[in-house]
Amino acid sequence: MALAEQNHPLLRAGAAQVDAARAAMVTAKAYPNPESALMAGRQTFRVPGNVSGLNTNLTFSQPLELGPLRPARSALAERGRESSEFNLAYTRLAVLSGVRRAFFQVLRKQSEIAIQAENVRLVEEFRQRTKVRVDVGEAGRLELIRADSEVATARAAASAARLQYVSFLAQLRGAVGTTLDGSVTPEAALDAAAALRPLEEVRAEALDRHPLLALTRSEVRRAEARLAFEVAQRRPQPSIRAEMDRPPDTPTYRFGVAIPLPLWNKREGPIAEAEAQLRQTRALAESRRVEILAALESAYGRYEVSTQQLAAFEQGLLREAEEGLRAAETAYRLGERGILDVLDAQRVLRTVRLDFLNAQFDRQAALVDLDELRGVELRK
DSSP: HHHHHHHHHHHHHHHHHHHHHHHHHHHHOOOOOEEEEEEEHHHHOOOTOOOOOEEEEEEEEEEETTHHHHHHHHHHHHHHHHHHHHHHHHHHHHHHHHHHHHHHHHHHHHHHHHHHHHHHHHHHHHHHHHHHHHHSSOOOOOHHHHHHHHHHHHHHHHHHHHHHHHHHHHHEEEEEESSOTOOOOOOOOOOOOOOOOOOHHHHHHHHOOOHHHHHHHHHHHHHHHHHHHHTTTSSSSOOOOOEEESSHHHHHEEEEEEEOOOOSSOOOOOEEEEEEEEHHHHHHHHHHHHHHHHHHHHHHHHHHHHHHHHHHHHHHHHHHHHHHHHHHHHHHHHHSHHHHHHHHEHHHHHHHHHHHHHHHHHHHHHHHHHHTTTOOOSSO
């Protein structure tokens, strides 16, 4: 998680977006530059009494921003900065949560590889004992064939788990967003079981803290600020003008005000577009709210169900499966059971162990989702 926070390109892009939004605030607060123009030329008269010589014309114009235009533009830039910061917080939460998911998926596959390796050891030992019984004539060759088939199946499952481990390890490298040493082996313990607060409290916490919901609320305010800015631009903004006309004989000075006349373009289009964008943003904000709450309820339910499953395993399912295998092997050695009973008991034990493992990591995955949906600060 530390590597991801330091090196992930999405976080660098989000930080650059925040810097750009802050620069946009500087732009919004800047005053318009004046405009100056100089024109020069020579006038020549053929009529006696008129003066020939250099004729210069100097003009100066300063646009004014009156009314709500500057405050509206500054408010729009401020809302953009606010949205970019919330977007960076959401990106950071998503990146770090993705690292946690990928990390625990790698741990899941490590544990599954250990279970499959143990299963291979068990079936190989049983296959050796079966071979001895076949060699001494206590069992038929069909039993050895069945044992060989079970060994091949167990080895194939172990190989598949190792292939999946390689894939999940590559996904972890992608989630971190930087190059990891190929010899790195993730190590961690699963989070301890926690008593969840009532769903209503968790829902209220998510609505208050989740950065995506804060981002959507900020986007609504930004759309409102854009509408206010478009409406403010409808008001004509005057410009102060000064002009000096200096012919060879007598200079002329003029001062005035220029006001654009909104006769043809009254900004109906941009205002209507901003209104439609505001409605769209509000609808998307409500959609995100519904999605977050639905995902929260799903993660909450998965956490409770996986906790119940773990309790069932810990209360006796694992022990019963192990005892069932020992009983089947003992009965097989005594000739009371066939090889199929032993193989079935081995499969049951392997399945129970894998189910127990999956329940452990399903609860961990649900906890990761709950932390993300509640907007928990993953690193301080």
